[in-house]
Amino acid sequence: MNRVCELLEIEFPIIEGGLAYVGNGLLAAAVSEGGGFGQVGSAGRTVDNFEQQILIAAEATSKPFGVNIPISQHTDFTPYFEVIRKHRNLIQAVSLGAGNPKPLIPVIKEMGLRILVLTSTAFHSAKAESLGADIIVCEGYEAGGSNGPSELSTFTLIPQVKRAVSIPVVAAGGIVDGRSLASAILLGADGVQLGTRFVATTECEAHDNFKAAILQAKDVSTEIMTRILKGPIRVLKNEYSKKVQEAEKENGTLETILPLVRGKYNGLAMFEGEISEGFMSCGQVASLIDEIESAEEIVKRMAREAKEVLNSPVSI
Ligand SMILES: Cc1cc2nc3c(=O)[nH]c(=O)nc-3n(C[C@H](O)[C@H](O)[C@H](O)COP(=O)(O)O)c2cc1C
Structure with missing residues (x-):
């Protein structure tokens, strides 16, 4: 059994990353319905809207989903955590990025939720593990949105982070289809996180x-x-x-x-x-994305294609 799937109680280790402004509840639910792990974003949302999107996701799927808190994007993240606490029975995990996760990890643990920490170096991954993270999401600088200042590529980051920690590692940045999912797995990742691909979907509320x-x-x-x-x-x-x-x-x-x-x-x-x-x-x-598709279908297809790629003979 894949360790990411076990921790998040999902079928395929395919995660929707937090998406500022456009990570809505219906998108999170669609990713989870496809067998992956959707997340409701908090950046760019009022506290009320964040709560509303959690309720929309919970209404649209009975499968597990999570929420994303990019720490430094909020002047005060306390009210967002009050919403998470209130609805902790609807939420499987919280992902933390863009800041120091140390003070927040015990708070999330106490709520009984899983913790994903976004990192961009092996050093910070080991640090996050020592603080109590359940899953590391290592993001290369191919990724959309805020990147780590060290600008390491996903291809080089996965094996280095894998060496630095013993908890599961999810690769983010540059993953778009079954082939890139399979490649991340071959490099040692336990799962993948996508952002850009999930924006170009029917369920995403991006303009x-x-x-x-x-x-x-x-x-x-x-x-x-x-x-x-x-x-x-x-x-x-x-x-x-x-x-x-x-x-x-x-x-x-x-x-x-x-x-x-x-x-x-x-x-x-x-x-x-x-x-x-x-x-x-x-x-x-982005240039590999040619169509607006359903996020649920994308997850299912990626899993199917990755299995095909991993099971097919290659010559070198
Ligand atoms: C439109 C957009 C908004 C994003 N907003 C956030 C965010 O609020 N919090 C976060 O942790 N990451 C955010 N990210 C990063 C994604 O969660 C994800 O890690 C990244 O997009 C993966 O790389 P990819 O774009 O190559 O798939 C965002 C990415 C995009 C494209």
């Missing part, structure tokens, strides 16, 4: 303009911005990302760059569809 931009993307259509903040973000290249890049070059500082990436600009493009007025988190795999 159609954002979904269309993903379908049009080429291999060179994403770029990293905000390196200067030691918090690189991978986005689709557009007028807005160019503006941020230029501001960075012109002696950008924390004070001048942070206001360009905090506040309304991410939601404006991804949720409201004003795609030139803000930035769209997006991974390098």
Whole structure:
């Protein structure tokens, strides 16, 4: 039995990563219905909306799902944790990213939930294990959204993290289909987490303009911005990302760059569809996505294809 499936009580080790603004309840439920593990995002949501999306997911599936808390994205995450505590019987796991998980791990453990911690180096993975994480999600810099400052690729990260910890390791960044799932497993991962692929789905509440931009993307259509903040973000290249890049070059500082990436600009493009007025988190795999499909179907197909790939003979 796969260890990730055992801990999360799911059929396939395919996880929907937290998706700021667009990680809605129906999407989480669809991923879980497909046999994977959906998650309701908290970034970009009011506390009330976060609670509502948890209830929508629970109504739409009886299968386990989780929630995502990117720590530094919230000025105060306490009320989100009150919602998690209130609905702990509906939730299987909490994933923590973008900040120090240390104070939150005991709180989640006490609620009886599983804990996934997002990391981007072997060192931080070992640290998260020592603090009590159940699963490490190691994310390479191919990934859409906020990346680790070390900018390691998923391909190199998986075996190094695998060496550093004994708990299960989930690979994120650059996973889009059965073949990439199989590759991650061959490199030693126990499962995978996807973000960009699940945005381009019928169940995701991302604006159609954002979904269309993903379908049009080429291999060179994403770029990293905000390196200067030691918090690189991978986005689709557009007028807005160019503006941020230029501001960075012109002696950008924390004070001048942070206001360009905090506040309304991410939601404006991804949720409201004003795609030139803000930035769209997006991974390098975007160019491999050709159709808006059902997330439930994507999970089922990925699992089927990965098994086929892993069972077929290869010559080297
Ligand atoms: C639109 C978008 C929003 C994201 N928002 C979050 C978030 O709120 N919290 C988080 O932990 N990760 C977030 N991520 C990262 C994903 O959860 C996931 O780890 C990543 O997308 C995996 O790489 P991929 O894009 O190559 O599939 C986001 C990614 C995208 C594409």
